[in-house]
Amino acid sequence: MIDQLTIDRIIDTAHIEDVVSQFVNLKKKGVNLVGLCPFHSDKTPSFYVSPAKNICKCFACGEGGSAVHFIMKHEQLSYFDALRWLAKKYNIEIQERELTDEQKEAQNERESLFILNDFARNYFVTTLHEHIEGKSVGLSYFRERGFREDIVKKFQLGYSLEQRDAFTQEALRNGYKKEYLVKTGLTIEGENYQVDRFRGRVMFPVHTLSGKVVAFGGRILKKAENTGKYVNSPESEIYHKSDQLYGLYFAKQAITRADRCFLVEGYTDVISMHQAGIENVVSSSGTALTHGQIRLIHRFTTNITVIYDGDAAGIKAALRGIDLLLEQGLNIKVVLLPDGEDPDSFARKQNAESFNTYIKEHEVDFIRFKTQLLLNEAGNDPIKRAALISDIVNSISIIPDSIIRSVYTRDCSLLLGVDERVLVQETNKRRLSVLEKESQKSPVQVQNTVQAQAVSPANPDFLPKNNVTALDKYELAILYYVVRYGTARLFYQEPEKEENSKVQNSENAAEAQEQEEQDETTVVEYVKFDLERDGLWLNNPLYKQILDEAIEHHYDEGFNPGRYFLAHPQQEISLLTARLLEDKYEISKVHIKQFGENIKFEDTPLSESKHLATAVPRVLTELKNALITERIKTIKKDMTQMQKEGDFDAAIALMQQIKQLEDIKKALAKALGERIILKW
Known part of the structure; x- marks a missing residue:
């Protein structure tokens, strides 16, 4: 077991952007970083990293969390093994006794x-x-x-x-x-x-x-x-062979630096190229490329150069796999080595400079390479040329970018001697067929990757799908504020207004003291007070545990609920905290223009921290309203049963209880404000 102090040190040291960038090519976007999600087939960057909050989130598949959660998911490790992984990365010593034989068997x-x-x-x-x-x-x-x-x-x-x-x-x-x-x-x-x-x-x-x-x-x-x-x-x-590329562990940083990946066939090809100083190289280990392998490369670069030896049969077999690269929107170049050479033998005769020079002088765009290769094979045979045109059209049609498809169509029209309009027509037909196949995939495979609905108290879309009660979302909404703003003052005042308030309140000492006590009330304190005065508490065991621990540690020096629960040894609590800390909103262009691109959301007028005095009481009231609603439903069922059994006195007593509860609901509705629901 790892002690809490060591866990805290690991969490504090492990910067999310540093950890994720080992596996994902990240680019700056405002105050965040963005890249292709490593947990699903992501064609457009939807994986966001927030250095400020030290968490990550995919807005397409929903995966994310702290650096620990990322490593747990990516490397398929347990919570404590993920901590050990990070500790090793940052040279943090963990004092643990050696595992016994029984403990080894328990792994x-x-x-x-x-x-x-x-x-x-x-x-x-x-x-x-x-x-x-x-x-x-x-x-x-x-x-x-x-x-x-x-x-x-x-x-x-x-x-x-x-x-x-x-x-x-x-x-x-x-x-x-x-x-x-x-x-x-x-x-x-x-x-x-x-x-x-x-x-x-x-x-x-x-x-x-x-x-x-x-x-x-x-x-x-x-x-x-x-x-x-x-x-x-x-x-x-x-x-799983289809999800591994030989040499990627040694090449990932070089691929990111060069923004290019060399793809070869065998183990020794990779090793010889490394020895020659070319490190951004991986191997498919003699198998045709798969979607899983392509996703691995795509996370680090969109530029791939495939290196072939002069074996024509091998080249034609490999062409089928490269079509998958085009489908993922990658930029593919092809290099043919001199006769009798393979990447292994050729690299042993080169250094990094001469090798890269050869690549620049001999690399060819893949579509043009494939067209020329098949043209040479087809010769003047009209049947073979027709099959060639069909093959090329298939390759062009799977390219997602319409502009690139248009350029390739024009070039191939000249190379093949075919009317461009004919190629455009055929490409469009095939493209429509591709899109129809994609539309038939499951929702998980084709879900929109633009912007998923934000996680918020009103929309806790990350709630577990099983064993969810009607009250869970209301209790979670309370936890949202406890975790994010637990030690913050409920009644926010601008600094200058706060000073003026103290001056005005000094005229009446008693009122000033009462006002000051109210002003100093924190979110955790208010939640505890409001629930206890009505004899209520959270019912969900996990949420109750978080609230109880927040209250227990509230007065500890330097206590920060978000940080405390993010580093919690209980995985469910840690992961839930990471999701509660995810940002609900993005800075609008108006605020960026007004305050600068580095403006943080909490510095804008819309910041939640400035509206806690209304938001926190509201979510507490919503919980009470939901509790009463559930209670009324239960009593109505009991009342119906009493009527069936002929116990009308008991039914009348229950009816009176419903009347009392309905009166309370009206008062709560007034506090919540009237809502108008439109049914279309």
Whole structure:
């Protein structure tokens, strides 16, 4: 368990913009930062980061929270493991006792798989550098490929012994469960045997964006029949091949700096390019590109350069995946390497400057590249040319930007010798078909990413969908003010008016004292007083706990409800707090023009902090009104039952109670103000 002081230190140190920018390319927008959401397929930036409040929020899918919540969601970690992740990032020491065997067994399966992969990575690395077979076979291979020692260590390359089950036995001796060895794919189990999947291979660990090992690739060094050159980890709970790109962990910062990503095919292509000084490179690991992989790249840049060797068959197979890049609105360039070269061999002959020079001189726009490639293949055959035109039109039609589609259509008309109007007509037909398919997707897939309805006391759209009572939204509205403004004075006064008030009140000492006590009343104090005088309290257990703790710590020195509950060890409270702290409004252009672009909402006349004296009593009154409404419904049901049973005296007594409650409702309605409801 991590003590509260350490949790507070981690929360204070972990700046949300610093944490999120490791995984998302952020751009300044007013006082906030914005980027593509990492939690859903986001084509237009809808993920906002607020450095001032130290929270983030996606206005399309609703994900967000503090830095801890972001890491929990992104890395699929528990609350305390996310804290440990942040503590490691910021070099904050956490004093924790070593886990016992029982505690290790209590770790959930996902964490166990990560721990096992970490052990495997270290085992393979140690074997490569210290075991006689590892040094003579594995390390010799890497040296023959020209990899420097620092590059071998950087990518955590390793070696798996040829012995049938060397790794499996070592893992079992260290207390790792056989079921996890099988689930990660490190061990293959048969009826009467168990063997290492990667025996006799050099090892390439595959990392997540945060550097956790999720899988391995292994290359065999000896010729063997019916054995593939490369073997990869199978799909598991922690590894989904379609959502990983080899080398992205090492490339993400370079991609952001260069605003470009080089896409190659294999492990060694990435490693050789890094050694040559080109670090903004990732690999699809020999598979066709997937939507998940494209989303990963899109979060860091919109510019991708695909590097091909001269293998025509390989290029045509890869073209299908690149259409997916166009669909996501990415800017695609293609580079063909000289005959006989692949990115690995070519990079070993270059340095960063000469490599980038070659790229600039030889890169071609993807649509033009594809058109020319298929033209050469089709020749003068009219059937093949017709198929070519259809293929190109398909690629153009999936591009979301209409201007870019128009430019490509014009260029392809010249290259293909086809009337531009014909291409426009066909492209529009295909585009309509694309849009119709998108419209048939589920609402979650096609939800509007412009601006979701704001979270507010009147619209708590983040309430859990199950087990919600009729009173929850009213209780949550009270918590909204407790968490955001709990220690603020309920009765706000402008500084100059406050000074004048003191001068005027000094004429009558008793009135002045009473006024001063009223002026000093905080939101938490008023909520407590108002609920207790009517014998009420919050019913939702979670909301009640938050209110109780706010009252308990209210007079603690330096107590800040938002900060306190955001760092709360109870995940439900911490996440709810993050959502309550999300901004309801954006600064209008009028206020930006009047006060400057760095104006904060709390400095404008609309700031909630200046209207607490009316807002807080109102939400309390709304809760009371809702309580009475529910009470009247219950009594009416009881009264109906009494009438059915013939107990008219009891029914009349209940009717009198309803009359009293209706009178109270009228008084509350008057306090709330009359509302006019229009039914269309």
